[in-house]
Amino acid sequence: AQKxxxxxxxxxxxEKEAVTLDCTYDTSDQSYGLFWYKQPSSGEMxxxxxxxxxxxQNATEGRYSLNxxxxxxxxxxxISASQLGDSAxxxxxxxEPYYNTDKLIFGTGxxxxxxx
Amino acid sequence: DAMVIQNPRYQVTQFGKPVTLSCSQTxxxxxxxxxxxxxxxxxxxxxxxxxxxxxNEADTPDxxxxxxxxxxxxxxxxxxxxxxxxxxxxxxxSRDWGRPNTEAFFGQGTRLTVV
Numbered sequence: 606a607q608k609x610x611x612x613x614x615x616x617x618x619x620e621k622e623a624v625t626l627d628c629t630y631d632t633s634d635q636s637y638g639l640f641w642y643k644q645p646s647s648g649e650m651x652x653x654x655x656x657x658x659x660x661x662q663n664a665t666e667g668r669y670s671l672n673x674x675x676x677x678x679x680x681x682x683x684i685s686a687s688q689l690g691d692s693a694x695x696x697x698x699x700x701e702p703y704y705n706t707d708k709l710i711f712g713t714g715x716x717x718x719x720x721x
Numbered sequence: 722d723a724m725v726i727q728n729p730r731y732q733v734t735q736f737g738k739p740v741t742l743s744c745s746q747t748x749x750x751x752x753x754x755x756x757x758x759x760x761x762x763x764x765x766x767x768x769x770x771x772x773x774x775x776x777n778e779a780d781t782p783d784x785x786x787x788x789x790x791x792x793x794x795x796x797x798x799x800x801x802x803x804x805x806x807x808x809x810x811x812x813x814x815s816r817d818w819g820r821p822n823t824e825a826f827f828g829q830g831t832r833l834t835v836v
Contacts, residue, residue: 636818638818638823640824640825648809648829648830649827649829649830650764650811650813650827652824652825652826655823655824657823696763696764698825700815700818700823700825702818705771705772705774705776706769706771706774706776707752707769707771707815707818708766708769708776709754709766709769709813709815709825710766711756711763711764711765711766712763713762713763714762714763
């Protein structure tokens with residue numbers, strides 16, 4: 606069963622507009638972490654933002670914020686004031702620590718294209 | 722300064738010829754991951770280490786093996802590469818769960834070509 610679901614294969618947004626990238630997840634654990642990574646065409650994986658399962662407030666990092674709805678098991682990324690350099694693949698990921706294991710698994714990704 | 726270093730950046734190997742990819746880290750992280758990423762796809766977890774404990778994903782082919790001789794180094798061995806194993810291989814490290822800054826740090830990847 607898919608643990609991380611990103612239903613938007615591609616998204617377009619105009620420069621300076623906000624965009625929301627969707628992510629839903631599935632876990633029975635109480636303790637887990639949710640991450641968003643950006644992967645430009647160069648291939649590097651760039652960490653953007655983190656939300657812990659026990660965090661009560663939504664995470665924010667500059668222009669990035671995470672809309673965390675625990676009951677709905679969603680962790681959507683909001684990018685405010687999009688820039689041309691935001692064009693990239695965006696991956697949602699979940700970390701599930703359990704005894705001597707500590708998996709980090711990724712969703713299928715969303716390709717974001719920002720146009721002038 | 723690079724904190725997770727993968728060597729080589731590009732590797733060409735012959736069909737069926739064993740190949741080893743390496744990853745080193747200067748972060749002293751106890752968790753290390755190996756991912757396979759094919760073009761326009763998500764990184765697929767192959768295995769990970771929690772300290773010395775090795776955890777294999779159920780769908781990782783037996784053709785893929787790994788070694789972690791110490792905290793700093795980790796190797797991915799492909800015993801008999803097939804054309805379908807051509808991909809980018811990503812190594813990542815992370816701190817213990819529950820400590821600050823629990824994000825994974827990625828290397829630049831090794832792009833494997835099988836001819």
